[in-house]
Amino acid sequence: MDAGRRESFAANLDELCRYPVARRRPFTNTELARVVCGLGGDITDGYISHLRNGHRDNPTLQTVQDLAAALGVCPAAFVGGRRERRGEEDPRQTFSAKLRHLIAAIYPSSRGPYTPEEVAQSISADGRYGSISSSHLRDLLNPADDVVPNPRLKHLMGLADHFGLADDGGPQVAYFLDDRLAASIDAELTDLVALRDAGVVEFAARVAEHASGWSPELRSQAVRAITQAMESGETSWVFPLNRESGGAVT
Incomplete structure:
Protein backbone atom coordinates (compact mmCIF):
# COMPACT_ATOMS: atom_id res chain seq x y z
CA MET A 1 0.00 0.00 0.00
CA GLY A 80 -0.80 7.41 11.09
CA GLY A 81 -3.59 9.26 12.90
CA ARG A 82 -4.28 9.75 16.59
CA ARG A 83 -4.01 6.76 18.89
CA GLU A 84 -5.83 7.80 22.03
CA ARG A 85 -9.35 6.49 22.30
CA ARG A 86 -11.42 8.52 24.71
CA GLY A 87 -14.03 6.92 26.89
CA GLU A 88 -16.66 9.05 25.18
CA GLU A 89 -16.00 9.35 21.47
CA ASP A 90 -17.60 12.12 19.44
CA PRO A 91 -20.96 11.17 17.86
CA ARG A 92 -20.19 8.89 14.94
CA GLN A 93 -21.09 9.71 11.39
CA THR A 94 -21.70 6.80 9.09
CA PHE A 95 -19.25 6.20 6.28
CA SER A 96 -22.01 6.88 3.75
CA ALA A 97 -22.81 10.25 5.33
CA LYS A 98 -19.16 11.27 5.15
CA LEU A 99 -18.89 10.21 1.52
CA ARG A 100 -22.08 12.05 0.57
CA HIS A 101 -20.73 15.16 2.27
CA LEU A 102 -17.49 15.01 0.28
CA ILE A 103 -19.36 14.64 -3.02
CA ALA A 104 -21.69 17.51 -2.19
CA ALA A 105 -18.91 19.85 -1.07
CA ILE A 106 -15.78 19.18 -3.12
CA TYR A 107 -15.72 19.78 -6.85
CA PRO A 108 -14.22 22.34 -9.24
CA SER A 109 -15.92 25.72 -9.38
CA SER A 110 -16.42 25.34 -13.13
CA ARG A 111 -18.78 22.37 -12.80
CA GLY A 112 -21.14 20.47 -10.52
CA PRO A 113 -20.47 17.52 -8.17
CA TYR A 114 -18.61 14.46 -9.41
CA THR A 115 -20.74 11.52 -10.48
CA PRO A 116 -20.13 8.03 -9.04
CA GLU A 117 -18.80 7.03 -12.47
CA GLU A 118 -16.19 9.79 -12.38
CA VAL A 119 -15.12 9.00 -8.82
CA ALA A 120 -14.84 5.28 -9.59
CA GLN A 121 -12.77 5.99 -12.68
CA SER A 122 -10.46 8.30 -10.72
CA ILE A 123 -9.86 5.71 -8.00
CA SER A 124 -9.27 2.87 -10.46
CA ALA A 125 -7.14 4.85 -12.92
CA ASP A 126 -3.60 3.70 -12.07
CA GLY A 127 -4.21 0.66 -9.89
CA ARG A 128 -2.71 2.12 -6.71
CA TYR A 129 -6.02 1.75 -4.91
CA GLY A 130 -7.27 -1.32 -6.69
CA SER A 131 -10.45 -0.94 -8.72
CA ILE A 132 -13.97 -0.02 -7.79
CA SER A 133 -17.12 0.01 -9.91
CA SER A 134 -19.57 2.88 -10.08
CA SER A 135 -22.36 0.52 -8.97
CA HIS A 136 -20.42 -0.44 -5.84
CA LEU A 137 -19.77 3.22 -5.15
CA ARG A 138 -23.50 3.93 -5.45
CA ASP A 139 -24.16 1.16 -2.93
CA LEU A 140 -21.65 2.75 -0.55
CA LEU A 141 -23.31 6.14 -0.98
CA ASN A 142 -26.87 4.90 -0.47
CA PRO A 143 -26.85 1.46 1.13
CA ALA A 144 -29.97 -0.60 1.61
CA ASP A 145 -31.64 -0.30 5.00
CA ASP A 146 -30.22 -3.59 6.28
CA VAL A 147 -26.69 -3.12 4.86
CA VAL A 148 -23.73 -1.53 6.65
CA PRO A 149 -21.19 -0.25 4.09
CA ASN A 150 -17.85 -1.97 4.53
CA PRO A 151 -15.34 -0.53 2.04
CA ARG A 152 -11.73 -1.68 1.93
CA LEU A 153 -8.82 0.41 3.12
CA LYS A 154 -7.41 1.06 -0.34
CA HIS A 155 -10.76 2.37 -1.53
CA LEU A 156 -10.79 4.75 1.44
CA MET A 157 -7.34 5.93 0.41
CA GLY A 158 -8.51 6.38 -3.17
CA LEU A 159 -11.49 8.44 -2.05
CA ALA A 160 -9.31 10.62 0.17
CA ASP A 161 -6.91 11.16 -2.73
CA HIS A 162 -9.66 11.97 -5.22
CA PHE A 163 -11.25 14.58 -2.98
CA GLY A 164 -7.93 16.18 -2.07
CA LEU A 165 -7.84 15.11 1.59
CA ALA A 166 -4.08 14.97 1.95
CA ASP A 167 -1.22 15.67 4.31
CA ASP A 168 2.56 15.25 4.04
CA GLY A 169 2.25 11.48 4.32
CA GLY A 170 -0.26 10.96 1.52
CA PRO A 171 -4.06 10.64 1.31
CA GLN A 172 -5.63 11.54 4.66
CA VAL A 173 -7.73 8.42 4.96
CA ALA A 174 -8.09 9.17 8.69
CA TYR A 175 -11.09 11.34 7.72
CA PHE A 176 -13.09 8.11 7.49
CA LEU A 177 -11.63 6.66 10.71
CA ASP A 178 -11.56 9.54 13.17
CA ASP A 179 -14.76 11.45 13.89
CA ARG A 180 -12.88 14.26 15.64
CA LEU A 181 -10.77 14.85 12.53
CA ALA A 182 -13.84 14.49 10.31
CA ALA A 183 -15.67 17.16 12.32
CA SER A 184 -12.74 19.55 11.83
CA ILE A 185 -12.56 18.90 8.09
CA ASP A 186 -16.34 19.16 7.75
CA ALA A 187 -16.21 22.61 9.35
CA GLU A 188 -13.73 23.67 6.67
CA LEU A 189 -15.96 22.17 3.99
CA THR A 190 -18.93 24.16 5.34
CA ASP A 191 -16.88 27.32 4.88
CA LEU A 192 -15.87 26.20 1.39
CA VAL A 193 -19.51 25.69 0.40
CA ALA A 194 -20.42 29.12 1.76
CA LEU A 195 -17.62 30.74 -0.26
CA ARG A 196 -18.59 28.85 -3.40
CA ASP A 197 -22.26 29.78 -3.02
CA ALA A 198 -21.20 33.42 -2.76
CA GLY A 199 -19.17 33.11 -5.96
CA VAL A 200 -15.84 33.59 -4.19
CA VAL A 201 -14.30 30.31 -5.35
CA GLU A 202 -15.13 30.99 -8.99
CA PHE A 203 -13.92 34.56 -8.63
CA ALA A 204 -10.62 33.44 -7.10
CA ALA A 205 -10.10 30.95 -9.92
CA ARG A 206 -10.68 33.68 -12.51
CA VAL A 207 -8.27 36.01 -10.73
CA ALA A 208 -5.61 33.28 -10.63
CA GLU A 209 -5.85 32.92 -14.42
CA HIS A 210 -4.89 36.56 -14.96
CA ALA A 211 -2.91 37.66 -11.91
CA SER A 212 0.43 36.31 -13.13
CA GLY A 213 0.61 39.15 -15.65
CA TRP A 214 -0.38 41.93 -13.28
CA SER A 215 2.00 44.57 -12.00
CA PRO A 216 2.65 44.83 -8.25
CA GLU A 217 0.57 48.01 -8.22
CA LEU A 218 -2.37 46.29 -9.86
CA ARG A 219 -2.13 43.38 -7.41
CA SER A 220 -2.18 45.80 -4.49
CA GLN A 221 -5.16 47.64 -5.94
CA ALA A 222 -7.06 44.38 -6.38
CA VAL A 223 -6.38 43.30 -2.80
CA ARG A 224 -7.39 46.73 -1.52
CA ALA A 225 -10.60 46.74 -3.52
CA ILE A 226 -11.59 43.24 -2.42
CA THR A 227 -10.87 44.09 1.22
CA GLN A 228 -12.98 47.24 1.00
CA ALA A 229 -15.84 45.34 -0.59
CA MET A 230 -15.82 42.76 2.21
CA GLU A 231 -15.59 45.36 4.94
CA SER A 232 -18.27 47.64 3.52
CA GLY A 233 -21.01 45.03 3.63
CA GLU A 234 -22.98 47.08 1.13
CA THR A 235 -24.61 45.59 -1.93
CA SER A 236 -24.27 48.94 -3.68
CA TRP A 237 -20.51 49.01 -3.18
CA VAL A 238 -18.55 50.49 -6.12
CA PHE A 239 -15.00 49.81 -7.23
CA PRO A 240 -12.61 52.64 -6.16
CA LEU A 241 -11.04 53.37 -9.54
CA ASN A 242 -9.08 56.39 -8.38
CA ARG A 243 -9.01 57.53 -4.77
CA GLU A 244 -7.62 60.98 -5.52
CA SER A 245 -10.14 61.90 -8.20
CA GLY A 246 -13.04 60.15 -6.53
CA GLY A 247 -13.76 58.06 -9.60
CA ALA A 248 -15.44 54.71 -9.23
CA VAL A 249 -16.68 51.80 -11.29
CA THR A 250 -19.99 50.18 -10.38
Missing part, protein backbone atom coordinates in the same frame (compact mmCIF):
# COMPACT_ATOMS: atom_id res chain seq x y z
CA ASP A 2 1.45 3.33 -1.04
CA ALA A 3 1.24 5.72 1.89
CA GLY A 4 4.15 8.03 1.19
CA ARG A 5 6.26 8.68 4.28
CA ARG A 6 3.58 7.37 6.61
CA GLU A 7 4.16 3.96 8.17
CA SER A 8 2.25 1.12 6.52
CA PHE A 9 -0.82 -0.47 8.02
CA ALA A 10 1.27 -3.57 8.75
CA ALA A 11 3.93 -1.60 10.62
CA ASN A 12 1.36 0.28 12.70
CA LEU A 13 -0.56 -2.86 13.58
CA ASP A 14 2.61 -4.74 14.49
CA GLU A 15 3.80 -1.92 16.75
CA LEU A 16 0.43 -1.69 18.51
CA CYS A 17 0.52 -5.45 19.10
CA ARG A 18 4.07 -5.37 20.45
CA TYR A 19 3.52 -2.26 22.56
CA PRO A 20 -0.19 -2.16 23.51
CA VAL A 21 -1.51 1.07 25.00
CA ALA A 22 -3.63 -0.62 27.67
CA ARG A 23 -1.45 -3.44 28.98
CA ARG A 24 2.20 -4.28 29.70
CA ARG A 25 2.77 -7.42 27.64
CA PRO A 26 2.46 -7.78 23.87
CA PHE A 27 -0.51 -9.29 22.09
CA THR A 28 -0.01 -12.56 20.28
CA ASN A 29 -2.06 -13.03 17.14
CA THR A 30 -4.17 -15.65 18.91
CA GLU A 31 -4.85 -13.38 21.87
CA LEU A 32 -5.83 -10.47 19.67
CA ALA A 33 -8.15 -12.63 17.59
CA ARG A 34 -9.78 -13.86 20.78
CA VAL A 35 -10.36 -10.30 22.02
CA VAL A 36 -11.80 -9.18 18.67
CA CYS A 37 -14.21 -12.12 18.61
CA GLY A 38 -15.11 -11.51 22.24
CA LEU A 39 -16.19 -8.00 21.30
CA GLY A 40 -18.43 -9.32 18.54
CA GLY A 41 -16.00 -9.18 15.65
CA ASP A 42 -14.91 -11.97 13.33
CA ILE A 43 -11.22 -12.51 12.59
CA THR A 44 -8.68 -15.33 12.71
CA ASP A 45 -5.18 -15.33 14.13
CA GLY A 46 -3.93 -16.35 10.69
CA TYR A 47 -5.41 -13.25 9.06
CA ILE A 48 -3.93 -11.04 11.78
CA SER A 49 -0.55 -12.62 11.05
CA HIS A 50 -0.91 -11.80 7.35
CA LEU A 51 -1.85 -8.21 8.19
CA ARG A 52 1.09 -7.78 10.57
CA ASN A 53 3.67 -9.05 8.10
CA GLY A 54 2.19 -7.17 5.15
CA HIS A 55 1.13 -10.24 3.17
CA ARG A 56 -2.39 -8.83 3.28
CA ASP A 57 -2.73 -5.06 3.21
CA ASN A 58 -6.32 -4.26 2.33
CA PRO A 59 -8.59 -4.94 5.32
CA THR A 60 -12.19 -3.81 5.39
CA LEU A 61 -13.37 -0.81 7.39
CA GLN A 62 -15.10 -3.17 9.84
CA THR A 63 -11.89 -5.12 10.40
CA VAL A 64 -9.98 -1.91 11.09
CA GLN A 65 -12.63 -0.82 13.58
CA ASP A 66 -12.67 -4.24 15.27
CA LEU A 67 -8.88 -4.30 15.66
CA ALA A 68 -8.92 -0.76 17.03
CA ALA A 69 -11.55 -1.65 19.63
CA ALA A 70 -9.56 -4.71 20.73
CA LEU A 71 -6.32 -2.74 21.02
CA GLY A 72 -7.97 0.23 22.71
CA VAL A 73 -6.99 2.80 20.08
CA CYS A 74 -8.70 5.09 17.59
CA PRO A 75 -9.06 3.36 14.18
CA ALA A 76 -7.00 6.18 12.65
CA ALA A 77 -3.94 4.86 14.52
CA PHE A 78 -3.41 2.28 11.77
CA VAL A 79 -2.95 5.00 9.13
Whole structure:
Protein backbone atom coordinates (compact mmCIF):
# COMPACT_ATOMS: atom_id res chain seq x y z
CA MET A 1 0.00 0.00 0.00
CA ASP A 2 1.45 3.33 -1.04
CA ALA A 3 1.24 5.72 1.89
CA GLY A 4 4.15 8.03 1.19
CA ARG A 5 6.26 8.68 4.28
CA ARG A 6 3.58 7.37 6.61
CA GLU A 7 4.16 3.96 8.17
CA SER A 8 2.25 1.12 6.52
CA PHE A 9 -0.82 -0.47 8.02
CA ALA A 10 1.27 -3.57 8.75
CA ALA A 11 3.93 -1.60 10.62
CA ASN A 12 1.36 0.28 12.70
CA LEU A 13 -0.56 -2.86 13.58
CA ASP A 14 2.61 -4.74 14.49
CA GLU A 15 3.80 -1.92 16.75
CA LEU A 16 0.43 -1.69 18.51
CA CYS A 17 0.52 -5.45 19.10
CA ARG A 18 4.07 -5.37 20.45
CA TYR A 19 3.52 -2.26 22.56
CA PRO A 20 -0.19 -2.16 23.51
CA VAL A 21 -1.51 1.07 25.00
CA ALA A 22 -3.63 -0.62 27.67
CA ARG A 23 -1.45 -3.44 28.98
CA ARG A 24 2.20 -4.28 29.70
CA ARG A 25 2.77 -7.42 27.64
CA PRO A 26 2.46 -7.78 23.87
CA PHE A 27 -0.51 -9.29 22.09
CA THR A 28 -0.01 -12.56 20.28
CA ASN A 29 -2.06 -13.03 17.14
CA THR A 30 -4.17 -15.65 18.91
CA GLU A 31 -4.85 -13.38 21.87
CA LEU A 32 -5.83 -10.47 19.67
CA ALA A 33 -8.15 -12.63 17.59
CA ARG A 34 -9.78 -13.86 20.78
CA VAL A 35 -10.36 -10.30 22.02
CA VAL A 36 -11.80 -9.18 18.67
CA CYS A 37 -14.21 -12.12 18.61
CA GLY A 38 -15.11 -11.51 22.24
CA LEU A 39 -16.19 -8.00 21.30
CA GLY A 40 -18.43 -9.32 18.54
CA GLY A 41 -16.00 -9.18 15.65
CA ASP A 42 -14.91 -11.97 13.33
CA ILE A 43 -11.22 -12.51 12.59
CA THR A 44 -8.68 -15.33 12.71
CA ASP A 45 -5.18 -15.33 14.13
CA GLY A 46 -3.93 -16.35 10.69
CA TYR A 47 -5.41 -13.25 9.06
CA ILE A 48 -3.93 -11.04 11.78
CA SER A 49 -0.55 -12.62 11.05
CA HIS A 50 -0.91 -11.80 7.35
CA LEU A 51 -1.85 -8.21 8.19
CA ARG A 52 1.09 -7.78 10.57
CA ASN A 53 3.67 -9.05 8.10
CA GLY A 54 2.19 -7.17 5.15
CA HIS A 55 1.13 -10.24 3.17
CA ARG A 56 -2.39 -8.83 3.28
CA ASP A 57 -2.73 -5.06 3.21
CA ASN A 58 -6.32 -4.26 2.33
CA PRO A 59 -8.59 -4.94 5.32
CA THR A 60 -12.19 -3.81 5.39
CA LEU A 61 -13.37 -0.81 7.39
CA GLN A 62 -15.10 -3.17 9.84
CA THR A 63 -11.89 -5.12 10.40
CA VAL A 64 -9.98 -1.91 11.09
CA GLN A 65 -12.63 -0.82 13.58
CA ASP A 66 -12.67 -4.24 15.27
CA LEU A 67 -8.88 -4.30 15.66
CA ALA A 68 -8.92 -0.76 17.03
CA ALA A 69 -11.55 -1.65 19.63
CA ALA A 70 -9.56 -4.71 20.73
CA LEU A 71 -6.32 -2.74 21.02
CA GLY A 72 -7.97 0.23 22.71
CA VAL A 73 -6.99 2.80 20.08
CA CYS A 74 -8.70 5.09 17.59
CA PRO A 75 -9.06 3.36 14.18
CA ALA A 76 -7.00 6.18 12.65
CA ALA A 77 -3.94 4.86 14.52
CA PHE A 78 -3.41 2.28 11.77
CA VAL A 79 -2.95 5.00 9.13
CA GLY A 80 -0.80 7.41 11.09
CA GLY A 81 -3.59 9.26 12.90
CA ARG A 82 -4.28 9.75 16.59
CA ARG A 83 -4.01 6.76 18.89
CA GLU A 84 -5.83 7.80 22.03
CA ARG A 85 -9.35 6.49 22.30
CA ARG A 86 -11.42 8.52 24.71
CA GLY A 87 -14.03 6.92 26.89
CA GLU A 88 -16.66 9.05 25.18
CA GLU A 89 -16.00 9.35 21.47
CA ASP A 90 -17.60 12.12 19.44
CA PRO A 91 -20.96 11.17 17.86
CA ARG A 92 -20.19 8.89 14.94
CA GLN A 93 -21.09 9.71 11.39
CA THR A 94 -21.70 6.80 9.09
CA PHE A 95 -19.25 6.20 6.28
CA SER A 96 -22.01 6.88 3.75
CA ALA A 97 -22.81 10.25 5.33
CA LYS A 98 -19.16 11.27 5.15
CA LEU A 99 -18.89 10.21 1.52
CA ARG A 100 -22.08 12.05 0.57
CA HIS A 101 -20.73 15.16 2.27
CA LEU A 102 -17.49 15.01 0.28
CA ILE A 103 -19.36 14.64 -3.02
CA ALA A 104 -21.69 17.51 -2.19
CA ALA A 105 -18.91 19.85 -1.07
CA ILE A 106 -15.78 19.18 -3.12
CA TYR A 107 -15.72 19.78 -6.85
CA PRO A 108 -14.22 22.34 -9.24
CA SER A 109 -15.92 25.72 -9.38
CA SER A 110 -16.42 25.34 -13.13
CA ARG A 111 -18.78 22.37 -12.80
CA GLY A 112 -21.14 20.47 -10.52
CA PRO A 113 -20.47 17.52 -8.17
CA TYR A 114 -18.61 14.46 -9.41
CA THR A 115 -20.74 11.52 -10.48
CA PRO A 116 -20.13 8.03 -9.04
CA GLU A 117 -18.80 7.03 -12.47
CA GLU A 118 -16.19 9.79 -12.38
CA VAL A 119 -15.12 9.00 -8.82
CA ALA A 120 -14.84 5.28 -9.59
CA GLN A 121 -12.77 5.99 -12.68
CA SER A 122 -10.46 8.30 -10.72
CA ILE A 123 -9.86 5.71 -8.00
CA SER A 124 -9.27 2.87 -10.46
CA ALA A 125 -7.14 4.85 -12.92
CA ASP A 126 -3.60 3.70 -12.07
CA GLY A 127 -4.21 0.66 -9.89
CA ARG A 128 -2.71 2.12 -6.71
CA TYR A 129 -6.02 1.75 -4.91
CA GLY A 130 -7.27 -1.32 -6.69
CA SER A 131 -10.45 -0.94 -8.72
CA ILE A 132 -13.97 -0.02 -7.79
CA SER A 133 -17.12 0.01 -9.91
CA SER A 134 -19.57 2.88 -10.08
CA SER A 135 -22.36 0.52 -8.97
CA HIS A 136 -20.42 -0.44 -5.84
CA LEU A 137 -19.77 3.22 -5.15
CA ARG A 138 -23.50 3.93 -5.45
CA ASP A 139 -24.16 1.16 -2.93
CA LEU A 140 -21.65 2.75 -0.55
CA LEU A 141 -23.31 6.14 -0.98
CA ASN A 142 -26.87 4.90 -0.47
CA PRO A 143 -26.85 1.46 1.13
CA ALA A 144 -29.97 -0.60 1.61
CA ASP A 145 -31.64 -0.30 5.00
CA ASP A 146 -30.22 -3.59 6.28
CA VAL A 147 -26.69 -3.12 4.86
CA VAL A 148 -23.73 -1.53 6.65
CA PRO A 149 -21.19 -0.25 4.09
CA ASN A 150 -17.85 -1.97 4.53
CA PRO A 151 -15.34 -0.53 2.04
CA ARG A 152 -11.73 -1.68 1.93
CA LEU A 153 -8.82 0.41 3.12
CA LYS A 154 -7.41 1.06 -0.34
CA HIS A 155 -10.76 2.37 -1.53
CA LEU A 156 -10.79 4.75 1.44
CA MET A 157 -7.34 5.93 0.41
CA GLY A 158 -8.51 6.38 -3.17
CA LEU A 159 -11.49 8.44 -2.05
CA ALA A 160 -9.31 10.62 0.17
CA ASP A 161 -6.91 11.16 -2.73
CA HIS A 162 -9.66 11.97 -5.22
CA PHE A 163 -11.25 14.58 -2.98
CA GLY A 164 -7.93 16.18 -2.07
CA LEU A 165 -7.84 15.11 1.59
CA ALA A 166 -4.08 14.97 1.95
CA ASP A 167 -1.22 15.67 4.31
CA ASP A 168 2.56 15.25 4.04
CA GLY A 169 2.25 11.48 4.32
CA GLY A 170 -0.26 10.96 1.52
CA PRO A 171 -4.06 10.64 1.31
CA GLN A 172 -5.63 11.54 4.66
CA VAL A 173 -7.73 8.42 4.96
CA ALA A 174 -8.09 9.17 8.69
CA TYR A 175 -11.09 11.34 7.72
CA PHE A 176 -13.09 8.11 7.49
CA LEU A 177 -11.63 6.66 10.71
CA ASP A 178 -11.56 9.54 13.17
CA ASP A 179 -14.76 11.45 13.89
CA ARG A 180 -12.88 14.26 15.64
CA LEU A 181 -10.77 14.85 12.53
CA ALA A 182 -13.84 14.49 10.31
CA ALA A 183 -15.67 17.16 12.32
CA SER A 184 -12.74 19.55 11.83
CA ILE A 185 -12.56 18.90 8.09
CA ASP A 186 -16.34 19.16 7.75
CA ALA A 187 -16.21 22.61 9.35
CA GLU A 188 -13.73 23.67 6.67
CA LEU A 189 -15.96 22.17 3.99
CA THR A 190 -18.93 24.16 5.34
CA ASP A 191 -16.88 27.32 4.88
CA LEU A 192 -15.87 26.20 1.39
CA VAL A 193 -19.51 25.69 0.40
CA ALA A 194 -20.42 29.12 1.76
CA LEU A 195 -17.62 30.74 -0.26
CA ARG A 196 -18.59 28.85 -3.40
CA ASP A 197 -22.26 29.78 -3.02
CA ALA A 198 -21.20 33.42 -2.76
CA GLY A 199 -19.17 33.11 -5.96
CA VAL A 200 -15.84 33.59 -4.19
CA VAL A 201 -14.30 30.31 -5.35
CA GLU A 202 -15.13 30.99 -8.99
CA PHE A 203 -13.92 34.56 -8.63
CA ALA A 204 -10.62 33.44 -7.10
CA ALA A 205 -10.10 30.95 -9.92
CA ARG A 206 -10.68 33.68 -12.51
CA VAL A 207 -8.27 36.01 -10.73
CA ALA A 208 -5.61 33.28 -10.63
CA GLU A 209 -5.85 32.92 -14.42
CA HIS A 210 -4.89 36.56 -14.96
CA ALA A 211 -2.91 37.66 -11.91
CA SER A 212 0.43 36.31 -13.13
CA GLY A 213 0.61 39.15 -15.65
CA TRP A 214 -0.38 41.93 -13.28
CA SER A 215 2.00 44.57 -12.00
CA PRO A 216 2.65 44.83 -8.25
CA GLU A 217 0.57 48.01 -8.22
CA LEU A 218 -2.37 46.29 -9.86
CA ARG A 219 -2.13 43.38 -7.41
CA SER A 220 -2.18 45.80 -4.49
CA GLN A 221 -5.16 47.64 -5.94
CA ALA A 222 -7.06 44.38 -6.38
CA VAL A 223 -6.38 43.30 -2.80
CA ARG A 224 -7.39 46.73 -1.52
CA ALA A 225 -10.60 46.74 -3.52
CA ILE A 226 -11.59 43.24 -2.42
CA THR A 227 -10.87 44.09 1.22
CA GLN A 228 -12.98 47.24 1.00
CA ALA A 229 -15.84 45.34 -0.59
CA MET A 230 -15.82 42.76 2.21
CA GLU A 231 -15.59 45.36 4.94
CA SER A 232 -18.27 47.64 3.52
CA GLY A 233 -21.01 45.03 3.63
CA GLU A 234 -22.98 47.08 1.13
CA THR A 235 -24.61 45.59 -1.93
CA SER A 236 -24.27 48.94 -3.68
CA TRP A 237 -20.51 49.01 -3.18
CA VAL A 238 -18.55 50.49 -6.12
CA PHE A 239 -15.00 49.81 -7.23
CA PRO A 240 -12.61 52.64 -6.16
CA LEU A 241 -11.04 53.37 -9.54
CA ASN A 242 -9.08 56.39 -8.38
CA ARG A 243 -9.01 57.53 -4.77
CA GLU A 244 -7.62 60.98 -5.52
CA SER A 245 -10.14 61.90 -8.20
CA GLY A 246 -13.04 60.15 -6.53
CA GLY A 247 -13.76 58.06 -9.60
CA ALA A 248 -15.44 54.71 -9.23
CA VAL A 249 -16.68 51.80 -11.29
CA THR A 250 -19.99 50.18 -10.38
